[in-house]
Amino acid sequence: MRQEIFDAIWKLRRDSKSACLSYVDEDGYPVTRAMLILEHEQIHTQYLSTNTSSSKIAALKQNPKASLYYCDPASFQGVLFAGDIKVCTDSSTKELLWRDGFEKYYPKGATDPDYCVLKLTVKRGSHYHGLCNTQFTPEELE
């Protein structure tokens, strides 16, 4: 039974093209933004790309607590990964997530100072299926 839920969590993680990133702003309010999911390989560590000048970077540097929510309304399922985000500006992490077409947003390429990567280290998760809620740790899914 628990394995079926873990399979569903992996499917949500692998099939989603976008997810909702939430963080807490300087006034203590949660802020949510849709983000493209560019890699689908791990549960424990998840990477997102964004622009360095965005307001979320300033907020995440102040308070790294964040979550990433993948949702499939058609199957009434969602999974929330909660953890801490590190803002990465080193070239190897930035190259990891660089994709063709990004030049449109970051003309200087993978080294563009306005391009950076968010690294979420997941501490715990929750899977929702209808009224059923399952808590898990990332270690259980690896």
Add this chain to the structure above:
Amino acid sequence: MRQEIFDAIWKLRRDSKSACLSYVDEDGYPVTRAMLILEHEQIHTQYLSTNTSSSKIAALKQNPKASLYYCDPASFQGVLFAGDIKVCTDSSTKELLWRDGFEKYYPKGATDPDYCVLKLTVKRGSHYHGLCNTQFTPEELE
């Protein structure tokens, strides 16, 4: 120009069947859940229904700071309404949001003690369209 953005915000609010509710849990992590949008009439006050025993009720009673995020990935648009949530258990607010079919979840009807209503009083909002971000207050849209 600003009026066009306000029209787009109203369209997102009116056309969305669901939105992402975010709040902050007792450990300070943002938690996001998809919620059905059952009414679409105001910007300043927005109502959601949920079950009293859900973990979000306990968290919102501790910390009422919340946000509701409506998103249309097809048009690269989203709108975030941030404000405070009051958990309403009075019968008139509960009846306001009661819909046919809710008996399946709350067998005792609109007075079922496990059924309650979240009332979000919006303080401020952000509209996102691609890389363009517009801040607004609910008063500007009424």
